[in-house]
Structures are given as C-alpha cells and as structure tokens.
Amino acid sequence: MNCTSCNMHTTSASNFTKFKCPKCGASEIIRCKTCRDNSVLYKCEKCGFEGP
Ligand SMILES: [Zn+2]
Ligand SMILES: [Zn+2]
Incomplete structure (x- = not known):
C-alpha cells in the first residue's frame, strides 16, 4: 500500500x-499514521476532492 x-x-x-x-x-x-497525525491533505484521484 x-x-x-x-x-x-x-x-x-x-x-x-x-x-x-x-x-x-x-x-x-x-x-x-504520519500524515494522519499531521493532518496532511489528501486528494481523491477520481473526483479531485481534497480534505484532511
Ligand atoms: Zn503519508
Ligand atoms: Zn472522490
């Protein structure tokens, strides 16, 4: 993953x-875990949604 x-x-x-x-x-x-702890933005590959 x-x-x-x-x-x-x-x-x-x-x-x-x-x-x-x-x-x-x-x-x-x-x-x-690192990104979750730091509230790093993620982006959905399909719809482009960005969020914490
Ligand atoms: Zn990460
Ligand atoms: Zn999406």
Missing part, C-alpha cells in the same frame, strides 16, 4: 488508515 498523501510505501496495515472518498465514495484513500 502507498499513502495517498506522501506516497510512502508500507506493508504494515496497522500504520495505515484506509477509507472511501467522502465525496464520490468510489476511490479508496490510504493515509499513513
């Missing part, structure tokens, strides 16, 4: 949060 925000790769699922895009629901957003 790669973090949507920083593109960091990991194999440990415990360090990552995965959820559907709150706007279109079609794309899965993956965020690492």
Whole structure:
C-alpha cells in the first residue's frame, strides 16, 4: 500500500488508515499514521476532492 498523501510505501496495515472518498465514495484513500497525525491533505484521484 502507498499513502495517498506522501506516497510512502508500507506493508504494515496497522500504520495505515484506509477509507472511501467522502465525496464520490468510489476511490479508496490510504493515509499513513504520519500524515494522519499531521493532518496532511489528501486528494481523491477520481473526483479531485481534497480534505484532511
Ligand atoms: Zn503519508
Ligand atoms: Zn472522490
């Protein structure tokens, strides 16, 4: 898995949060713990939605 925000790769699922895009629901957003803690913006690849 790669973090949507920083593109960091990991194999440990415990360090990552995965959820559907709150706007279109079609794309899965993956965020690492670092980005979540720092509230780094993510961007949906499908609809372009950006959010924390
Ligand atoms: Zn990240
Ligand atoms: Zn979306």
